[in-house]
Amino acid sequence: MASKKREFDVVVWGATGFTGRLVAEYLCKHYGVGKDLRWAIGGRNQGKLEGLREGLGTVAAELPILLGDSADAPFLRSLAERTSVVCSTVGPYAKYGSDLVEACVTTGTSYCDLTGELQWIRRMMDRHQAAAAESGARIVHSCGFDCIPSDIGVFFLQSEMHARHGVPCSRIKYRVKAFSGGFSGGTAASMLEMMSELQSDAAVRKLMADPYALNPEGKRQGPDGADQVGPVFDDDFNSWTGPFVMAALNTRVVRRSAALLEELYGSDFRYDEAVLMGPGPLAAVKAAGMAAGLGGVLVAGAIGPLRRLLARALPKPGEGPSAKQREEGYFDIQLLGEHPRDKEKNLRAKVYGDRDPGYGSTAKMLGESAVCLALDSLEVEGGFWTTAAAMGEPLLARLNERAGVTFTLDG
Ligand SMILES: NC(=O)c1ccc[n+]([C@@H]2O[C@H](COP(=O)([O-])OP(=O)(O)OC[C@H]3O[C@@H](n4cnc5c(N)ncnc54)[C@H](OP(=O)(O)O)[C@@H]3O)[C@@H](O)[C@H]2O)c1
Structure with a gap:
């Protein structure tokens, strides 16, 4: 485990980006500067970092700045040595993130x-x-809307099923009821980077199609099949459902959690995600339209020239939804946990976010994950966790x- 004696508890790396800035604002507002949480901001542009610090107000006048580049491995190592946790918002991660993970792993720094x-x-x-x-480095990817509502939502429902009935849910359904928000240039760039890898590398295509792609070796199979691609009527929710764009990662992360927490989740746990569209025939048409739209974006992203056209239409790095959109945004997700033998004992839960999912709520989820890794006493040691x-x-x-x-029980 990372030593408490390090200079910082948390460094927000990429603090000048659209999301990094929101994380810094969140930490400043809720933890202050130089108090119980010793934290710093880092990035590659001194002027921008100073501008950010100034914008945080006089309370942040002493907030330390770490200046360097994602391509500078010795710098990344020295950064990792100075802190218990690195909280990174520098993406696309496949492009800018690998040396930083290596630096954290080498120095026993959580990430x-x-x-x-x-x-x-x-x-x-x-x-x-x-x-x-x-080394003791605890590495935890995907601490935003990808994949906390899914991963912690399922953990919550499994814990409740155990507490009430002493068994795990044999299956959990995750259904997106409603949300409002936008997306940023960094997310667009990361999506396009992934599509480009998908196009050029058959091994990546095979990996993405594997429902257990992130499970540990020896546990890479189970009862779940491919993700939903078309409209399906779900009797449990009395609603048509369409495919959920984030299921491709969320489901893999939840299945990794199931493998790592087998005592809590059981050995035959099933899990899937979809979007609720409503009960009527129009909803069936909308669900089919959603499936076709998603397929269209994937096809466009996989074809070089179309991908370049798509890139021109999407937000640029540093851009994202306005303060008003974030403030008025929200998400509302419903989960159904099935008791293995008795339908009467099924449980329903709701995961609700009071800001837009991708940025307002994500910044809070990532900020709390970093603080949790740094300050809470956790049982896990080094390794790749969820x-x-x-x-x-x-x-x-x-x-x-x-x-x-x-995260609350519903009904
Ligand atoms: N899953 C989720 O829930 C979720 C939600 C939001 C974002 N994300 C992901 O988070 C990442 C960031 O998104 P964003 O919209 O915040 O991106 P962004 O606004 O483009 O910010 C990227 C940050 O990376 C920095 N950076 C780029 N190249 C660098 C380098 N060589 N060395 C050091 N720093 C470098 C930028 O610095 P400059 O300011 O100097 O350019 C900026 O601080 C993306 O991968 C996105 O997909 C995920």
Whole structure:
């Protein structure tokens, strides 16, 4: 485990980016500067970093700045040595993130990020799992809307099923009821980077199609099949459903948690995600339209010239939804946990976020994940974890109490 004696508890790396800035604002507002949480901001542009610090107000006048570049491995190592946790918002991660993960692994520094790049996560695990276990570095990818509502939502429902009935849910359904928000240039760039890898590398295509792509070796199979691609009527929710764009990563992360927390999730756990569209015939048409739209974006992203056209239409790095959109945004997700034998004992839960999912709520989820890794006493040692496996209960409490992301039983 990273030593408490390091100079900082948390460094927000990429603090000048659209999301990094929101994380810095969140930490400043909720933890102050130079108090219980010793934190710093880092990035490659001194002027921007100073501008950010100034914007945080006089309370942040002494907030330390670490200046360097993602391509400078010796700098990354020295950064990692100075802190217990690196919280990175520098993406696309496949392009800018690998040396930083290596620096954290080598120096026994814990790490969290916002990546949605499944192929890169697998690459990092394969390359560094043994060394992370050895050094004590706890690496936790995807601590934003990708994949906390799914991963901690399922952890919550499994814990409740155990507490009430002493068994795990045999299956959990995750259904997106409603959300409002936008997306940023960094997310667009990361999506396009992944599509480019998908186009050029058959091994990446095979990995993305594997429902157990992120499971540990020896546990890479189970009862779940391919993700939903078309409209399906779900009797449990009395609603048509369409495919959920983030299921491709969320489901893999939840299945990794199930493998790492087998005692809590059982050995035959099933999991899937979809978007609720409503009960009527129009909803069926909308679900089919959603499936076709998603397919269209994937096809466009896989074809070089179309991908370049798509890139021109998307937000640029540093851009993202306005303060008003973030403030008025929200997400509302419903989960159904099935008791293995008795339908009467099924449980329903709701995950609700009081800001837009991708930025307002994500910044709070990532900020609390970093603080949780730095300050809470966690049982796990070094290795590649998920939010549920590394931080389960303490993170759930932090999100409920501080971050406006609530996990409650429904009905
Ligand atoms: N899954 C989720 O829930 C979720 C939500 C939000 C974001 N994300 C992910 O988070 C990442 C960031 O998104 P964003 O919209 O915040 O991106 P952004 O605004 O483009 O910010 C990127 C940051 O990376 C920095 N950077 C780029 N190249 C660098 C280098 N060579 N050395 C040091 N720093 C460098 C930029 O510095 P400058 O300011 O100097 O350019 C900036 O601080 C993306 O991968 C996105 O997909 C995920």
